[in-house]
Amino acid sequence: MAEANTTHSPNDDIIICRDVHKWFDDFHVLQGVSLTIKRQEVVVICGPSGSGKSTFIRTINRLEEHQRGDIIVDGIELSHDIRNIEAVRREVGMVFQQFNLFPHLTVLQNVTLAPIWARKWPNEKAEETAMQLLERVGIPEQAHKYPGQLSGGQQQRVAIARALAMQPKIMLFDEPTSALDPEMIKEVLDVMRELAYSGMTMIVVTHEMGFAKEAANRIVFFDEGNIVEQNTPTEFFANPEEERTKLFLSQILTH
């Protein structure tokens, strides 16, 4: 499957969402979201809390199930078929707000676990790749420590390495810096910026507008379960069209 996809041109749509709806009981979280993302594109999703942006990116690797509409990731349609879901999850890495590292495993084991079990790599290959990734996120010397011994910023960088270890085609970031102390935000954003420049397809839910300006190709503004407005960062910040966008920008940029 992997080889078949490389024959596509780099501008193909890698994620297609059409009219995605989701309800939590009576609460209509996603109200017909349609969004298409191209290969190597970096999309930042922002919006007020409760607007459904986190829920939306969690439907892309099926941590949340959508109830209406289509989601097609790298040519695989997400349905109830568990094989499709697992296939998509192998191609999509995710970084969580609370890191969610495995506390009973060392940093190295955190990173090698999925390649060994889900990709059936031999231990040596997995460890070699893991060390390269830890090098890339700047903490190779922490490989044999446990997550609990690391700072928040370091933990989040391990989480990024763990997601990259599966060699995903897409990376999802769900508010990756929201649980971090201010002085640690930069070290995580640096890693993400480097990743964006390397050509990774990324969807990032974040309030870090500096990162959005520098690294994103497109900014998508969510409110009340749907996309209100989307544009290039320059246009988005300079000429927001919708009232709700203007209000949101004025609130987050004034402090």
Add this chain to the structure above:
Amino acid sequence: MSTNSTTVIRPPSPPGPVRWLKKNLFSTWYDTVLTILAIVFLYFVLKGVLSWVLFTANWAPVINSPKLFAVGQYPPEQLWRVGTILFMVSFLFGLSWRVWGGTVRTFALALVVAFSIMALLPISMDLKLRIGFLANPILTFIGYQAGRTPIGKSRWVAMGWLLSFVLTILLLSGIEGINWLPKVETGLWGGLLLTFLLALVGIVASFPIGVLLALGRQSKLPVLKGFCVLFIEIVRGVPLVTILFMASIILPLFLPEGIRIDRVLRAMVGMTLFAAAYMAENIRGGLQAIPVGQIEAAKAVGLNNFQAMGLIVLPQALRLVIPTIVGQFIALFMDTTLAAIVGLLELLAIGRAVLESNVEWKLLNMEVYLFIAVIFWVFNYAMSYASRRLEVALGVGER
């Protein structure tokens, strides 16, 4: 103290015995009163207990029937099997000591000391038995040395223990048709041997069943979930004695004619199922303590449901409930005495049988039951000690 202590802060003076006494026992006047009262109290209690144990008590039933207490009516000419099992365990303890170290070392050494004492006991004893006891510590040290060779791998040692469990059962029961290993009716098994077997089988078998029940109870499949809930709630709602009675008396009535399940096996199955239901609830507690984020992260990196459970959730959940589980093992060990009610001659029942075997011993209840209590205490203490050390080693409650 130090001659050139110009800038160095003087270290606190070393905690000598007098200092310790003063600080901990006589620091205030009421401390002093309490200390003196406690000493007086302890003196009288200890004096009473010791003078009873050493002079008044008649230990004849215990001293004269060690074999009964150890193995019950197991045929004397087949006792080499029990000896072989002990050899196996001693060797494995030596091997584990080298490979795992830590607490295992304490246990291996305790075993060495215990066997050495038994070999040197100043009572009349068959020379072969004496040599047999002496061989155990030697085997422990051989095992320790064997730990240097390629078999000294964690994986092999674990396999060895598992294999020894199967071999133990095979050796004790014998195999039909093999001349040198004839069948030994389980009705003849007894004493500490039977107590151990009941507890060991219960512990080893109830653990995986408990894990499966706990997972089943959390399942989304209604039939599976329903079955697990029903099983757990029914078993937990019934006393163990009832289950043992059911297993030993009612179950045979339902079986087709000609099929007879062994009495000991029935008790083992009853105890295992009983323990499994409680185990399931304990493990469920651990499972619920694992944050959802762990499962989400496991799925997001591409692990399937089984891998997420087996590699991420269960290891963390089990670690959390080690203290509870060991507590349950200890309870199970003591619950084996209930097997006496359905006619098995485990340690407690043997004690009663010994008392009745001789008219002169009839009134020596105290001695016999105290002896049995001490045996139970030693093994229970060992288990809870091991659990505490395991908690420290695994860092439970740190995080």
